[in-house]
Amino acid sequence: MSNLDPAFVRGLTRPRRDFLKLFGAAGGGLALAACGVEGKKQAPAKQSDVQKYWAGKTGKGHVDFANWPLYMDPKKPELKLFTQRTGITVTYKEVIQEAASFFAKIQPQLAAGQSIGYDIIVITNGIQFGQLVDLGYVAPLDHGKLPNFAKYADAAYKKESFDPGNVYSLPWATGITGIAYNPKYVKEEITSFASLFDPKYKGKVGMFSDTQEIGNFGMLALGIDPEKSTAADWQRAAEKLKQQRDQGVVRKYYDQGYVDPLAKGDIWITQAWSGDVFQKNLEGAGLKFVIPQEGGTIWTDNMMIPKTAENPVDAITLMDFFYDPKIAAGLAEYINYVTPVSAAKQVILQDAAKASGEDKKTLTDLAASSLVFPTPADYAQLRHYRAFKNPQEQKQYESIFQPIVTA
Amino acid sequence: MSRRAAALTPYWLIMPGGLWLAIFFVVPMVMMLSLSLQQGDVVNGFQLTWHWQTYVDGVTTYHSQIVRSLQYGLASTLLQIVIGYPVAYWIAMHGGDRKTAYLFLLLLPFFVSFVLRTLSWQFFLSDDGILLGTLKSLGLVEQDYHVLATGGAVIGGLTYNFLPFMILPIYVALERVDPRLLEAAHDLYAGRVQTFLRVVLPLSLPGVFAGVLMTFVPAASDYVNATVLGGTNNTMIGNVIQNQYLVTQDYPMASALSFTLMGALLVGIFLYARALGTEDVLEVAAR
Amino acid sequence: MPMTETADAPAPAAAATLSAIELIGVVKTYQSRGEAVHAVKGIDLTIAQGEFFSLLGPSGCGKTTTMRVIAGFEEPTAGEVCLQGKNVTGVPANKRDVNMVFQSYALFPHMSVFENVAFGLRRKGVEKAEVTRRTAEMLEIVDLAGREKRRPKQLSGGQQQRVALARALVNRPRALLLDEPLGALDLKLRQAMQVELKRIQREVGITFVYVTHDQGEALAMSDRIAVMNDGVIEQLGSPREIYEHPASKFVAGFIGTSNLLTGTVAESGADTAVIRYGADERITVPVRGVFAEGAELELTVRPEKIDLRLEAPGNGACQITGTVTEVVYLGTSTNYNVRTSAGADVVVFTQNASSADDIAVRGDSVWLSWEPEHSYAIGTEAAP
Incomplete structure (x- = not known):
């Protein structure tokens, strides 16, 4: 140690401006980050x-x-x-x-x-x-x-x-988003949204984690048309969905992964997309898909x-x-x-x-299927997504429905 | 070497480590912090507005998920000690020439990816699956009994997934206990139980301490197990953060929650280290 | 036997008739990698109450195994272990009234000095106040008072050694087993601790069984020594007997320095034999039994017993000639290496009583002579 340059030791031990420079560098990082995340609305294409x-x-x-x-x-x-x-x-x-x-x-x-x-x-x-x-x-x-x-x-x-x-x-x-169920476990004909909220199927009901999909069903169950819905309607729908969750009716909120649990019997009845069930049935799953009498969403x-x-x-x-x-x-x-x-x-x-x-x-049925070639009457029964006017509205919508799926 | 150059030398010496820290730790942290104080949305961009309210909102909205995460993390950590300690003890004390082989067997499932392992539990535990299906057909459990989509399943998954990180440090600590200390205790009239309680256990506590640090933090901030094995009321704060980042794209909220979680974990670990990390505790345990 | 009375010691009458430790036909065989290792091949041993007894031998001779059998860490494959006349074979170590001082001490690193020493008493369920009193007393004896709160790590090697000793002795065991306890200390400290150990043993009056490979240590401290080799006891006796009358070539070689001379029997009498050495030299050596003329015989003589001169010493019964090959001056003594007429190398120590010059220099022809009773024909002399 004796041959160490004293200036070296001082440099090591003295707290000083250089250190502040280091903090300055970190501050630079902050400034960098302060520019915010990129994102600018573009004009429509011409x-x-x-x-x-x-x-x-x-x-x-x-x-x-x-x-x-x-x-x-x-x-x-x-x-x-x-x-x-x-x-x-x-x-x-x-x-x-x-x-x-x-x-x-x-x-x-x-x-x-x-x-x-x-x-x-x-x-x-x-x-x-x-x-x-x-x-x-x-x-x-x-x-x-x-x-x-x-x-x-x-x-x-x-x-x-x-x-x-x-x-x-x-x-x-x-x-079309409707209801799919596994007749192996569900011994009745499903026709209404009410079944998704039925405590009889406690812990066996699947819902989507997508806020629009789940919000739509909450509103449809209350007889509200999602496309024309207001913020007050969203609140009411959220209450209904919260109640459904807190009663233990909902097993889980799914993405595309709902099909296997339905086939396995983890869930018996679930929100579903029309074509999925048909394809799963090609493997012999024996599942059923219905558009509820209140209408599905297209x-x-x-x-x-x-x-x-x-x-x-x-x-x-x-x-x-x-x-x-x-x-x-x-x-x-x-x-x-x-x-x-x-x-x-x-x-x-x-x-x-x-x-x-x-x-x-199979082919004849397909050509006649309202799920592949809907008639104007079929279309009339279906509801549409709510189109948001601006990001604020959308954020409000999400802040209402997101807490339901991440409880 | 001039005096001035000499004075600068220490800074040159810490530069590689300092740069590493700056690039991989300081800058991301500062950016995260900045992000958590911004407002906006993806379409219009985010602006730094020093909006601390996001933290308040985050904690008010998601306090139950934060508390649940800490509870699940704690429960799984305790379970890991209960399961892992005997395993580590057995391998260290009775493993003989096959210790390495046993450790390898223990780690073998963990060569498979984290998510796949968890998914295989989902398959194994499904309501009409291999286990429950059989039990139900034998009439041993109720027809509507299920393991998946419960808090127990999530805690079980966390316990399973982080178990090696508990076993390995305990094993290392036990392995380092000098066998002559056991003989000495035995010689000084301590039976098996007393030898374990007074000598082996206190000497392996540093391993348990390390194991807890290595498993509690990732377990409390995990989201995979809650996603795969949990149900509607088992969401952990990790899921919320993941959701805020990758679904809702509310980056400020996600960052604020990350910082809140980090703060909660740091405080917890600090208290834990203060309470258990000193030698006095070992002494009390040994008395 | 020296013996001091302590409060816990057994009644003197019983102690006088009972041996502290008795080993009867003890055999220990290990299985190691599919091969049987015979560590101890049959030992009979009686150690008296209050004795300082050493097991001496090279590493691998079975001395440590023998001690571990006494402590109860090993079950003998065959034979019996008795403590105080009671058969304790199969009794676990924690139920045996003997304590051990481990090689490199095995102190509990997570406990203070006080807790280390109090460990055994606490396990025996001794009352709290009594634990404090006896621990303090024992720390006083080993000169560690005032260091109760230290951790073993914070002590010097010698201090750790004394903690280990106190930790065992505080329990007032029937016997104390010490496994190379001074091996980790440097020479000065080792010598000081030898004296210290002797003192403490005298004070507490407990039987000490001392395992060592250091013959000097064994000779200096022991009442009796068992020299072990290859799983058996080669010789058992007082330090003087073992040094002066080694019973085997191994003992002669292991204890001190020995000169080995080989010749053939020329005459065989009742107590002595005359051996023809080299071309025409004769050596008389005490023997037991009669030997055929011409039979080969080995004899040993200690270096300090040999007289070295430049001219023929009178008409001695044991004298041979040789040439000095090396002279080493050591202060208190001088060592000479001499090549005999028959070609053997012999070492001679001479005390430097006067400050005169060396008796001989390298290359000198010298006479070596000794008294017949200072030499021993290997394997023929029974211990007197």
């Missing part, structure tokens, strides 16, 4: 924006596709056909379990202008759909590249309130291209491919959700004519 975005973009021969589970035959016949015809390869991943959590996952990357690794994402017409559009995270679509859509998409899907004129999105499928899942996508041209090609009635029919045959291409019905009926026995019956 035709010039479309041209600007698509100018100079060419196909690269590959698409990365992010979708929900139970939205395509696991053998992916449509994608194989697409690759056969176009030479474009597709990586398909079932990574979306819930709209909000998926959005939260991709939002920071989109905000930073980075690729999220997917060229097509499928988003429900809810809160997050609006946010993606408002924040300018999704590419405006070049309809010059969408001949099938123009020709075969139903008129109703071209003027959806959440994206009139399909500036940012093309419908993938439409579904929603649309939409294909979108993130602005930062690496292969937007290939993506838009694939999106248009799904509007070929043959392809739409094949898809509907498997997933049992409402197809935006009603011409697919003819294709299914043609298939049925060619088939025989069990297959023939």
